[in-house]
Amino acid sequence: MNEEIKKELAETFKGEISNTQEDIKEASRDTSLFTRTPSLITYPTDVDDLATLVKTIRKAKERDNTLSISVTARSGGTDMSGGPLTTSVVASFTKHMNHVIEVGDNYAITEPGVYYRDFEKETLKKGILLPSYPASREICAMGGIVANNSGGERTLAYGKTQKYVEELEVVLSDGSITTFKALTNTELEEKKKLDTLEGDIYRKMDILITDNMDVIEKHKPKVSKNSAGYAIWSIRDKDTHTFNLAKLICGSQGTLALWSKAKLGLVVPKPHRAMLVIFLTKMDILPEIVQRVLTQNPESFESYDDKTFTLAVKFLPEMLKQMGLAKATRLGIDFIPEMEMVAVGGVPKMILMAEFAEETIEEADAKANKAREALSDLNLQTKIEKNEKESEKYWIVRRESFSLLRKNLHGLYASPFIDDFVVPPETYPEFFPKLNKLLAVYKDHFIYTIAGHVGNGNFHIIPLMNIAKAENRKIVLELAPKVYALVISYGGTTTGEHNDGIIRTPYLPLLFGEKMEELFKTTKQIFDPINIFNPGKKVGGTFDDIERDMLRSNT
Numbered sequence: 001m002n003e004e005i006k007k008e009l010a011e012t013f014k015g016e017i018s019n020t021q022e023d024i025k026e027a028s029r030d031t032s033l034f035t036r037t038p039s040l041i042t043y044p045t046d047v048d049d050l051a052t053l054v055k056t057i058r059k060a061k062e063r064d065n066t067l068s069i070s071v072t073a074r075s076g077g078t079d080m081s082g083g084p085l086t087t088s089v090v091a092s093f094t095k096h097m098n099h100v101i102e103v104g105d106n107y108a109i110t111e112p113g114v115y116y117r118d119f120e121k122e123t124l125k126k127g128i129l130l131p132s133y134p135a136s137r138e139i140c141a142m143g144g145i146v147a148n149n150s151g152g153e154r155t156l157a158y159g160k161t162q163k164y165v166e167e168l169e170v171v172l173s174d175g176s177i178t179t180f181k182a183l184t185n186t187e188l189e190e191k192k193k194l195d196t197l198e199g200d201i202y203r204k205m206d207i208l209i210t211d212n213m214d215v216i217e218k219h220k221p222k223v224s225k226n227s228a229g230y231a232i233w234s235i236r237d238k239d240t241h242t243f244n245l246a247k248l249i250c251g252s253q254g255t256l257a258l259w260s261k262a263k264l265g266l267v268v269p270k271p272h273r274a275m276l277v278i279f280l281t282k283m284d285i286l287p288e289i290v291q292r293v294l295t296q297n298p299e300s301f302e303s304y305d306d307k308t309f310t311l312a313v314k315f316l317p318e319m320l321k322q323m324g325l326a327k328a329t330r331l332g333i334d335f336i337p338e339m340e341m342v343a344v345g346g347v348p349k350m351i352l353m354a355e356f357a358e359e360t361i362e363e364a365d366a367k368a369n370k371a372r373e374a375l376s377d378l379n380l381q382t383k384i385e386k387n388e389k390e391s392e393k394y395w396i397v398r399r400e401s402f403s404l405l406r407k408n409l410h411g412l413y414a415s416p417f418i419d420d421f422v423v424p425p426e427t428y429p430e431f432f433p434k435l436n437k438l439l440a441v442y443k444d445h446f447i448y449t450i451a452g453h454v455g456n457g458n459f460h461i462i463p464l465m466n467i468a469k470a471e472n473r474k475i476v477l478e479l480a481p482k483v484y485a486l487v488i489s490y491g492g493t494t495t496g497e498h499n500d501g502i503i504r505t506p507y508l509p510l511l512f513g514e515k516m517e518e519l520f521k522t523t524k525q526i527f528d529p530i531n532i533f534n535p536g537k538k539v540g541g542t543f544d545d546i547e548r549d550m551l552r553s554n555t
């Protein structure tokens, strides 16, 4: 089949097509617990190339519907859920489709293969940025930021990527090219008249939303961030009375359409920051602290636990090595108090970082002080860092924790399977003891670190375990349903930003219920009736997929 596809593509496809061992190996992994070996890697040069690829795959599937041929998008390949993994054809974007096309006064137009670090360099030339950038900002690309509906440290103040996606040029499952953007009612009615797949999508999605308005409203996630399921609740904007399918494509992990160009709204970041650092020794007052700090509107409110802290100090030399001599020396000195804490066993249970951003340093500092005053009766150890240089070490530990673990734990694998749930912050006092009880059962099998967006109730728990052992792999399917059932019982969601992929797709019925699951299936059917876009993600993924494709070694 590969040879047949290669032959057909050779005539019209301008980019490279590869099945070298090196390219296959690279595309067989992301940062999840999984591996899948693709059959072919393609590197489209532009949207026409991408359309040619989709048409070729579609034709092959139409010739033989039993064929398990499909196309899965890949940008930075940093997904934690298995989203870009496939046994079939990969469309890889970072090689050619990696241009920032335009930066306006409050927007940018970009291709998917642009790394975020390069995107931001361009947008900052105009003093603007995408405030939903993820912690993986140095290694991920725009393709996954949009397709996962990523969020990050500034999401508390600014929201997630979906909010900033204005328009998406996409290739649909018949290989046609269109642009999804906000449509007025009149424009929507015009689109519905089209005798094409696009017209069909507009007609059917309009009916699906209209007929199921109550179910959708009832089941849409109530927490402040979510990447689970299809965001059918976001298509209609009640305030502007518009209909925008770009909001649905955002977060759909390349299962409905492949995007080739995005217009993203951007913001002017506030120039000055001050950080209130809170060293927490007991967890029961966490919700009270969160509530009080949030009244001062921090731009970000992040956290990491004692294990992250201790590992960061342990691997400090490795971390500093990447940073150049001057910065490494300064940070090495900055970290001396932390090294002392670890040496004498005085590590706090959790470190909370509330950062306040304002037009002047005085205003930012005043806000941090106000937040500190609001906590004064709680007897906490706190510290105010008055500028970004002073707060940098906290950000380094917070942002680098997962990368650190992945690189340095020989014989153990940083295993994301309960890595991204969200619960309402007011439930912390009841939720965390119950969660700890569930995790304690496995204390002989793994240690774990918790870091996250404490202000949003979004936590990243990463168990560190030897996944070469079958008994440990079994835990993935044993513990996750318990944690997710608990999260759901407190009104939470299974993923705030990392998305469903292989690891969480089978839990969507548990999270959303049968009726919504049916609507998700219908949505997939409307966009991709012959299932050629990233099958098994969002719809159709099984627990067997998880078991079969889990890594068998720690490297």
Ligand SMILES: Cc1cc2nc3c(=O)[nH]c(=O)nc-3n(C[C@H](O)[C@H](O)[C@H](O)COP(=O)(O)OP(=O)(O)OC[C@H]3O[C@@H](n4cnc5c(N)ncnc54)[C@H](O)[C@@H]3O)c2cc1C
Pocket (backbone or CB within 6 Å): 030, 031, 072, 073, 074, 075, 076, 077, 078, 079, 080, 082, 083, 084, 093, 112, 133, 134, 135, 136, 139, 140, 141, 142, 143, 144, 145, 146, 147, 148, 149, 150, 151, 152, 153, 253, 254, 255, 257, 258, 259, 260, 402, 403, 497, 498, 534
């Ligand atoms: C250390 C670390 C920290 C992280 N921190 C965060 C965080 O703070 N917040 C967060 O949200 N995530 C985080 N992640 C997860 C991940 O980095 C992000 O979701 C990131 O946005 C993925 O981007 P990518 O380009 O690497 O996507 P990829 O891994 O290439 O793909 C992700 C998904 O998007 C699809 N896709 C890619 N390009 C397209 C396209 N053109 N059209 C359609 N579908 C497409 C893929 O098929 C896949 O399903 C982190 C990961 C790591 C390793």
